[in-house]
Amino acid sequence: MSLAHGILGLLNYGDMSGYDLAKAFNSSLRFFWHAQNSQIYLTLDKLEKQGLITHNLVIQTGRPNKKVYSITEAGKDEFFSWLAGNTDTKYEIKSTFLMRIFFAGNISKEQSISMLKRFIKDCRSFLQEMDTVPAYIEEYAQIAPDNAPLYWQFTADFGRRYVNMCIDWAENCIRKLGEPL
Amino acid sequence: MSLAHGILGLLNYGDMSGYDLAKAFNSSLRFFWHAQNSQIYLTLDKLEKQGLITHNLVIQTGRPNKKVYSITEAGKDEFFSWLAGNTDTKYEIKSTFLMRIFFAGNISKEQSISMLKRFIKDCRSFLQEMDTVPAYIEEYAQIAPDNAPLYWQFTADFGRRYVNMCIDWAENCIRKLGEPL
DNA sequence: CGTGGCATGTAATCGGTTACATGATTTA
DNA sequence: TAAATCATGTAACCGATTACATGCCACG
Numbered sequence: 007m008s009l010a011h012g013i014l015g016l017l018n019y020g021d022m023s024g025y026d027l028a029k030a031f032n033s034s035l036r037f038f039w040h041a042q043n044s045q046i047y048l049t050l051d052k053l054e055k056q057g058l059i060t061h062n063l064v065i066q067t068g069r070p071n072k073k074v075y076s077i078t079e080a081g082k083d084e085f086f087s088w089l090a091g092n093t094d095t096k097y098e099i100k101s102t103f104l105m106r107i108f109f110a111g112n113i114s115k116e117q118s119i120s121m122l123k124r125f126i127k128d129c130r131s132f133l134q135e136m137d138t139v140p141a142y143i144e145e146y147a148q149i150a151p152d153n154a155p156l157y158w159q160f161t162a163d164f165g166r167r168y169v170n171m172c173i174d175w176a177e178n179c180i181r182k183l184g185e186p187l
Numbered sequence: 188m189s190l191a192h193g194i195l196g197l198l199n200y201g202d203m204s205g206y207d208l209a210k211a212f213n214s215s216l217r218f219f220w221h222a223q224n225s226q227i228y229l230t231l232d233k234l235e236k237q238g239l240i241t242h243n244l245v246i247q248t249g250r251p252n253k254k255v256y257s258i259t260e261a262g263k264d265e266f267f268s269w270l271a272g273n274t275d276t277k278y279e280i281k282s283t284f285l286m287r288i289f290f291a292g293n294i295s296k297e298q299s300i301s302m303l304k305r306f307i308k309d310c311r312s313f314l315q316e317m318d319t320v321p322a323y324i325e326e327y328a329q330i331a332p333d334n335a336p337l338y339w340q341f342t343a344d345f346g347r348r349y350v351n352m353c354i355d356w357a358e359n360c361i362r363k364l365g366e367p368l
Numbered sequence: 369c370g371t372g373g374c375a376t377g378t379a380a381t382c383g384g385t386t387a388c389a390t391g392a393t394t395t396a
Numbered sequence: 397t398a399a400a401t402c403a404t405g406t407a408a409c410c411g412a413t414t415a416c417a418t419g420c421c422a423c424g
Binding site for chain 1 (some may be wrong): 401402403404405406
């Protein structure tokens with residue numbers, strides 16, 4: 007449901023191809039929505055059938071042709087009513103990793119500590135990847151109006167805080183399990 | 188995929204009905220996995236077809252009859268191999284709320300501040316609900332072995348830290364938007 | 369007399385994942 | 397010459413959501 011609105015929101019900033027959208031989702035929007043490219047193309051078809059977007063085919067030489075999508079008036083209406091809509095917040099986390107921790111009483115303390123350490127390592131490498139994000143934001147800032155990049159940074163900041171929280175939590179777990187860091 | 192393993196893990200602690208499982212998911216496991224009861228019954232059927240669990244019908248008077256499920260040997264094998272399996276951590280957050288924030292450059296500053304305040308309010312009420320969690324954990328601790336409750340507390344702690352992080356983040360956003368708290 | 373707890377499900381739909389398929393061009 | 401980038405999709409499947417359906421009993 008929200009992938010569709012994310013696409014509408016991006017197209018509201020400017021025309022893009024499916025490929026461009028996939029790039030945006032896997033860079034600027036990755037902190038709160040991961041999207042497979044196949045899913046993006048599927049959603050694009052659906053939105054077009056609903057009349058919320060249109061495309062025109064751009065013939066390229068030396069590169070594959072592409073479909074450049076634009077948002078329609080109906081699409082803008084839909085997007086803005088979604089944006090202003092009800093904001094009931096649900097606790098949304100689904101994590102197989104935490105499920106494993108929940109059942110870690112069944113495995114040895116050493117095993118669970120190594121799981122937690124692995125988790126910390128993954129978090130740290132994610133943090134490093136994240137350092138390249140400001141560049142993406144500046145890149146897209148060219149097409150977006152005024153204060154939009156501020157909000158983009160808010161979501162990136164959320165990502166950073168989340169991952170740091172994860173690291174703190176995991177270190178605390180290890181400490182409670184009685185092993186020095 | 189993980190709902191199934193969560194069910195196997197719970198049944199590994201002791202026999203339960205679908206109703207009991209639903210209660211467990213909506214109390215102790217809520218910090219990392221929310222499950223609809225319909226989905227639980229569906230998954231129960233699937234697991235039984237796969238021979239990972241069995242049930243026997245318990246006739247009750249004064250109450251609806253119930254199916255009490257038990258894990259089989261095959262189920263235990265599956266559960267333990269999942270538990271010890273590969274632990275690649277993905278950044279898993281999907282949030283419509285953050286998507287709205289991402290696009291908040293399109294609405295007024297006042298509107299986005301009120302969205303953030305609403306978010307903080309929801310987080311705080313979630314924190315309050317969470318205070319009743321230790322009780323649940325003690326209740327289930329009776330059937331679970333030794334150090335299991337410690338890990339349960341880890342996941343509950345994750346939930347608390349997450350929600351607190353959300354509050355801090357949102358307050359910081361409001362501050363950056365130039366309004367006093 | 370109404371609410372909440374106990375208890376189990378079906379049907380329709382959807383959103384998403386995984387794997388597969390293709391193929392030219394640019395860059396290291 | 398191999399890898400990365402550009403570019404778009406299909407097919408199969410699955411996990412999950414939403415809405416609906418039923419009905420008794422205990423408690424306040």
